[in-house]
Amino acid sequence: MDLVIRNARVRGQQDPVDIAVAKDRISAVVPTWTGMAGREIDAAGSLVLPGLFNLHLHADKALLGAIMRPNVSGTLPEAIEITNEFKRAYDPEEVATRAATVLAEGVRNGTTFFRLFADVGTVGGLRAAEGLLLAREKFAGRCDVQVVAFPQEGIVRDPGTAELLDEAMRLGCDIVGGLPWYEYTDAEARHHIDICFEIAARHDRDIHMLVDDTDDANSRSLEYLALKTMREGFQGRVAASHCGAMAAYNDVYAAKIVDMVATAGVTISCNAHINLVCSARLDREPKRRGIVRVKELLARGANVVTSQDDVNDPYYPFGKPDPLECVSMIAHVAQLTLPHELEQAMDMVTVNAAKCARVADYGIAAGCRADLVVVGAPSVHEAIRLQPLRLHVIKNGREVARSIVTRELLPA
Numbered sequence: 001m002d003l004v005i006r007n008a009r010v011r012g013q014q015d016p017v018d019i020a021v022a023k024d025r026i027s028a029v030v031p032t033w034t035g036m037a038g039r040e041i042d043a044a045g046s047l048v049l050p051g052l053f054n055l056h057l058h059a060d061k062a063l064l065g066a067i068m069r070p071n072v073s074g075t076l077p078e079a080i081e082i083t084n085e086f087k088r089a090y091d092p093e094e095v096a097t098r099a100a101t102v103l104a105e106g107v108r109n110g111t112t113f114f115r116l117f118a119d120v121g122t123v124g125g126l127r128a129a130e131g132l133l134l135a136r137e138k139f140a141g142r143c144d145v146q147v148v149a150f151p152q153e154g155i156v157r158d159p160g161t162a163e164l165l166d167e168a169m170r171l172g173c174d175i176v177g178g179l180p181w182y183e184y185t186d187a188e189a190r191h192h193i194d195i196c197f198e199i200a201a202r203h204d205r206d207i208h209m210l211v212d213d214t215d216d217a218n219s220r221s222l223e224y225l226a227l228k229t230m231r232e233g234f235q236g237r238v239a240a241s242h243c244g245a246m247a248a249y250n251d252v253y254a255a256k257i258v259d260m261v262a263t264a265g266v267t268i269s270c271n272a273h274i275n276l277v278c279s280a281r282l283d284r285e286p287k288r289r290g291i292v293r294v295k296e297l298l299a300r301g302a303n304v305v306t307s308q309d310d311v312n313d314p315y316y317p318f319g320k321p322d323p324l325e326c327v328s329m330i331a332h333v334a335q336l337t338l339p340h341e342l343e344q345a346m347d348m349v350t351v352n353a354a355k356c357a358r359v360a361d362y363g364i365a366a367g368c369r370a371d372l373v374v375v376g377a378p379s380v381h382e383a384i385r386l387q388p389l390r391l392h393v394i395k396n397g398r399e400v401a402r403s404i405v406t407r408e409l410l411p412a
Helices: 076-087 092-108 127-138 161-171 186-203 221-231 244-248 251-264 272-278 294-300 323-333 339-347 351-356 380-386
Strands: 003-008 017-022 025-030 039-042 048-050 052-057 111-119 144-150 175-178 206-211 238-242 267-269 372-375 390-395 398-402
Touching (some): 003 372, 003 390, 052 092, 052 323, 052 351, 092 390, 092 398, 111 127, 127 144, 127 161, 144 161, 161 175, 175 186, 186 206, 186 221, 206 221, 221 238, 221 251, 251 294, 267 351, 272 323, 323 339, 339 380
Parallel strands (some): 052 111, 175 206, 206 238, 238 267
Antiparallel strands (some): 003 017, 017 025, 048 372
């Protein structure tokens, strides 16, 4: 045996267990492992989670907040304008360096799977995608990285982008991105979605779109996306981020969309950090939160995840990135505070995210991949409450990060 994590708290089990790892797989999860191991880690009663996920991160724009002029309106249109000023001169190596800084911090926080969005369009060409593909290569072995080719300026309203998205797939991008609500008309939004499905089918890729990220209750591209997913047989292969317009839908229409999303197997990524600060900028008090109807989606059985969208860029000035902080934020904004709801919130960066990414061998059981995080707290509740350091991060059976800290309360 290569590694044994002893005295581990595992979700769903009352008593501590030992987790035995051989090469890149979990061999056993038992009360006491009596065999020998090349290395042992004493979890000392801490919670051990399978590797954490961040399925929506604009890593090509990360840390631009320290370089670019501020977004004085705090709005999405100004953020796009500011980014475009810089994006025209993107250098793939520079993009990779900024992305690598964020990936490193994410790994230290227990993230073993990232989905990185790269702007693809006529403004920046393929340079952002090339940069994130370089970052993916640099972090091979430390984490899994998927790169999304994302049409930030639209597809129909930015002629030539469809061809660039197709080229991005040939370049090595993993996921077809989309931004249908940003098109000028509803008809063009539907055409945008059709184009994305054509590219995805041609290259056998999954889809992840930013959908209805607006306060406008008339923005309804999620309805067509769910329908298209069912019609094209893409159930379980499509994710939609934000969907903030759902907060403004009337209850009857919202119930219909919730049902369609669940039926189509579309994953919803609620990125609470960015939606809270970008939504309802024109509202007077009381302001809407711009958050998708999380509890209604969960009650219907829809797959919901939460992600760290941005890290110090023109869209959002904060961001660590840390999946546990995302769990805390979604627990607050969606009012997931009961014991079973805290578990639901933690699912959003673990089992639900693994389902979205179609990672089949995920979890803490014999035969699962040995992606493990020793959290410095004994339970899901305490992990969300305390936001502790991740003591050990294991990827494919190998420790890739650890935290060592001493905190003392000195005498008065």
